Amino acid sequence: MSASAHSVIHKARRLVVKVGSALVTNSGLGLDHAALTGWAEQIARLRHDGREVVLVSSGAIAEGMQRLGWTRRPSALHELQAAAAVGQMGMVQVYESCFRSHGLLASQILLTHEDLADRKRYLNARSTLRTLLDLGVIPVINENDTVAIDEIRFGDNDTLAALVTNLIEADALIILTDQQGLYSADPRKDPAATLVPEGVAGDPFLETIAGSTGSAIARGGMLTKILAAKRAARSGAHTIIASGHEKDVLLRLAKGERVGTQLMAGQATVAARKQWLADHLQVRGRVTLDTGAVKALLVDGKSLLPVGVCDAAGDFERGEVVSCMDDSGREIARGLINYSFADTMRILRTPSNQIETKLGYVGEPELIHRDNLVLL
Numbered sequence: 296m297s298a299s300a301h302s303v304i305h306k307a308r309r310l311v312v313k314v315g316s317a318l319v320t321n322s323g324l325g326l327d328h329a330a331l332t333g334w335a336e337q338i339a340r341l342r343h344d345g346r347e348v349v350l351v352s353s354g355a356i357a358e359g360m361q362r363l364g365w366t367r368r369p370s371a372l373h374e375l376q377a378a379a380a381v382g383q384m385g386m387v388q389v390y391e392s393c394f395r396s397h398g399l400l401a402s403q404i405l406l407t408h409e410d411l412a413d414r415k416r417y418l419n420a421r422s423t424l425r426t427l428l429d430l431g432v433i434p435v436i437n438e439n440d441t442v443a444i445d446e447i448r449f450g451d452n453d454t455l456a457a458l459v460t461n462l463i464e465a466d467a468l469i470i471l472t473d474q475q476g477l478y479s480a481d482p483r484k485d486p487a488a489t490l491v492p493e494g495v496a497g498d499p500f501l502e503t504i505a506g507s508t509g510s511a512i513a514r515g516g517m518l519t520k521i522l523a524a525k526r527a528a529r530s531g532a533h534t535i536i537a538s539g540h541e542k543d544v545l546l547r548l549a550k551g552e553r554v555g556t557q558l559m560a561g562q563a564t565v566a567a568r569k570q571w572l573a574d575h576l577q578v579r580g581r582v583t584l585d586t587g588a589v590k591a592l593l594v595d596g597k598s599l600l601p602v603g604v605c606d607a608a609g610d611f612e613r614g615e616v617v618s619c620m621d622d623s624g625r626e627i628a629r630g631l632i633n634y635s636f637a638d639t640m641r642i643l644r645t646p647s648n649q650i651e652t653k654l655g656y657v658g659e660p661e662l663i664h665r666d667n668l669v670l671l
Contacts, residue, residue: 301551303533303559307466309347309428311532312338313456317473318539319354319386325361326354326385330539335393337545338433342399346549347428349463351436351456352390358382379440390435400432405439411458418614418631418667422659424463453519457526464666468527469548470520471539476556477517481506496528496558521558528560578629580609580636581618582662589621592628592670598661599630599668601642601650611636613658619668630668633659 304310314334321327338348356375359382360368369375387403394401404423410416427434438455453470460468480488494501505518517536524534537544537555548554584592588603599619611617612635619628634642639662642653647660 302535302548302553303557304467304469304535304548305551307346307533307549309349309463309465310341310467310469311349311351311456311460311463311465312469312471312545313351313452314353314471314539315452315473316353316357318471319352320357320361326358326389328389331389332393334545335390335397335399337543339394339397339399340546341549342431342433344549349424349428349434349436349459349465350390351452351459352386353437353452355379355382355386355437355440358385376441383437383441386437387435394433400430402427402432402434404434404436405441406436406455406459407439407442408455408458410439411462415612415614417462418633421462424459428463451519453523454526457523460527460532461530464530465527465532468524468532468534469545470523470534470536471544472517472520472536473538473540474517474536475538476536477501477505477521479504481517491556492553493557493559495561496524496534497561501558524558528558531560533560534558577616578618579611579615580607580632581620581626582607582632582639583620583622584627586622589627592619592668596665598665599628599663600647600660601634601639601645601662602647604639604643604662607636607639607643609636613638617663619663626671628668628670630663632663633661 312334319327319330334350338350341348356368356378359378359380360366362381362385363378365378369378391401404420406420410420424434436455436459438452456468456470459465474482475490477491477494478488479491482488491501491504501521502518505521506516520536524536527534535548535555535557537548541547541554544554582599582604583606584599585603585605588599591597591603592599605622609617611632613633614631616629617632618626619630621627632639638654642650645653650660651657
C-alpha cells in the first residue's frame with residue numbers, strides 16, 4: 296500500500312484520542328500536570344478548529360497507586376478497584392481544570408465493555424456522547440474500573456477507545472503511547488527494529504510483529520493497539536499509533552504531518568456499518584412504511600419517523616434491529632429502533648411532537664435515526 300501524502304487525520308472531523316498511563320502519570324510518579332495541560336491545549340485548538348474530540352484517558356489506577364503510596368501494581372482485584380476509585384478523583388479534577396482554562400466544559404463518562412455490548416445501554420451511551428459533542432463539551436472517558444472485574448484483569452483502554460470509535464462513528468482513532476509507533480520488532484530488545492509507517496488495519500502480519508510489551512504501570516502492549524485498530528476499522532475509522540512525547544503531536548497530525556504508524560481501514564464507513572447491521576445483528580422484527588417514508592429513506596436520506604410507519608411486527612426492544620419494509624413486503628432498510636414493539640404500536644402514524652402525549656415520555660423524535668439505519 297503506498298503512503299499517502301497526508302496523515303489520515305488531515306480531513307477527519309470527529310476524533311477519538313487515547314492517552315496511555317505512562318503519558319499521564321509520569322510513568323507511575325503521579326499525574327503529570329504539564330502533560331495533561333498539554334493535551335487539553337491541543338484538544339482545545341482542535342475543538343476551536345471545528346473538530347469534535349473524545350478523550351479516552353488511562354491513569355486512574357496508576358494515580359491511585361501513587362496516592363496510596365504503592366510502588367507495584369497489585370494483583371488483588373479489590374485493591375485494583377480501590378486504587379481506581381482514589382485515582383479517578385485526581386484525574387477528573389485536573390482534566391476539568393485544564394479544559395476550563397480554555398473556555399471548554401469537560402464531562403466524565405465511565406464505561407465497561409458490557410455497557411457497549413448491551414443494545415439499550417449502547418444507544419444510551421451513544422446518545423449521551425452525541426449530545427455532549429453537539430454542545431461543544433469534551434467527553435473524558437475511562438473504563439469503570441471500580442465495578443468492572445474481567446475488564447481490569449484482561450481489559451485495556453486501547454480496546455475501549457476502539458469501541459467508543461465504533462460507537463460514535465468517529466473518522467479516526469489516535470492512540471498515543473510512549474513508543475514512536477509499531478516497529479518491525481520490539482525496539483527495547485532489538486536495536487535493528489524499524490518503524491512501520493503505514494499498514495492496513497486487520498492485516499494479520501501486523502499482529503505477528505506487534506508482540507506484547509506492557510510496562511509495570513500500563514497493561515496494554517503494542518498488540519492491544521493493533522487489535523484496537525482492527526476493531527476501529529469495522530466502522531471505517533483509520534488509526535494512528537504515535538508517541539505522546541512528540542511535541543504538539545495532535546496538532547501536527549491534524550495539519551497532515553505523518554507521525555507514527557498509520558493504519559488504514561480496509562473499507563469505507565458506510566460499507567462497514569452496513570455489514571455490521573445487515574449481517575452481524577439478529578433481526579427482531581419489522582416495520583411497514585408508507586410511500587412517503589420510503590421516499591424519505593431511499594431518496595432524501597432522512598431518518599425514519601413514526602408518522603410514516605403503518606404497522607409493526609415482532610417482539611423487539613429498544614436498540615434491537617428491525618427490518619423496514621415497503622407496502623409490497625420488500626425489505627428496503629435495516630436499523631436500530633429507538634422504541635420497543637409495544638411503544639412503536641402506540642405511536643404508529645404519530646407526528647414526533649406528539650410522541651410524549653401518546654407515551655408519557657419521548658426518547659427520540661425518530662423511530663430509527665439515520666445514523667443507525669442502512670439501506671439494502
